[in-house]
Amino acid sequence: MQKTKFFICCAGAGERWGNYLGIDKQHIAFGGETLLERTIRLLGAYTDSLPALVDELGRFNANGARQLLIPPTNCIAQTLYHTRSQWGERNIFLLGDVFYSYKAMGQIVNGERNLCFYGRPHESLFSLGKYGEIFAFTFTQENFSLVEKHLGRVIEEQQKGGRGKLWELHRSLSGQSLSQHVINLSCFELVEDETDDFDSPKEYERNRRRYEVLTNPAGMRSSLFLLFIKICRRSFRLRRLLTHYYHALLRGKPRRARTIRVPIQKYNSARLRPAK
Template sequence: MSKKKVTTYIIMADGKGTRWNHYQGIEKHLIEIDGETIIERTIRLVSQFDPNAEIIVTSHDPSYTFAGSTRYEPLNNQLEIDRFTVELIDTGVCFLYGDTYYTERAIRKIVKKHNDSLLFFGTAKKIVAIKVTDEKQMRKHCQHVRQLYLDKKIEKCIGWQLYQSFEQLPFEKRQIKGHFVLFEDETIDFNTPKDYKKFLRIH
């Protein structure tokens, strides 16, 4: 199989954000760090390390239209696994999370590293990016995880279950096998106001 350089970055920002609960009257993707929202930071860093990048932000909110990117409204967003917008899955895309704060080092690694199938980036707790060099594999495992969840055979259907399906790992516990770039202190998740307050104390 010939390799195709990833040039399309899809920033997923169409979640419900129930745990964030509209804290301080904003959505978590619009948290500002040093005067810049975290989603705009991601757009800027991707463009910095991949000047030829096409950047798409998936959201039904018209206010999620940012310079340097195109907003796209997903056709289906019922389950968490649907955030990997099926109609946008293609060979040569990279999925990123709109509610994740990425360091420059993290984005540089995501842009530069490649393989010939699927490549996952994350911590021991969360997947923060997936690069797709084989769209058939991505579609296959998204559908597999979705069906397992609908059949009540797994409790969640997020990035980790996608990785477990791809690597044929048990769903009962999280473990890393291959096709995975492990981050330590290179990303921060803002799922709850507590996460944000903790970040402000140490930033």
């Protein structure tokens, strides 16, 4: 069995969050537990090794985790690049500002692919987020040079005015233009539940009540919120099922040979096309 190293990325200025509520967004709390504490707790069900809190300023310190200080970074690609000396047989990179569901954490930790991104290519019915998100990235030792090479490409583009995000890394590894929103399902697994990140005060205030109820079992038993969550999940499954059969039956293309192409300015109209 491969030895896995876990990294929780907490670097970055968090400009959109802007120190709202006087805290870093990783310290947003639901049910008396911060996002960072929740991620560490969920990981604890799968491993005894301490995850590394990756940060350039040493702002974060939590029980059940260790600090990993890196040089100042301007983007997530640089953050990953600066952890190269710590990579192990299998590496899982999580994000400190994400609320992970139990299901999503199990999906990520138990994944068997040698290189994979976990996220959603479209809007979220649960959190009402308008855009796709990547929540985790994993790769094994055999892909070190490949990941390092494409991180370098993404960082180079970021220094020329690009974004340097995980989406750009996914596109680069898929052999696509960094500006074309393409989901290559050969190295992408869908996470379609309440898992989501919090980048801005607006996102937090819009979803605060939802996640407070979600993390309060007593409240869920006495409300219709649990039903709402089930409807959301079934809607996601129905959407995937209908999209699959449209692609497989009407278009006549094999399900395994495909990518999801989402127009960069039109996220709500994800379409399936065969992979090149």
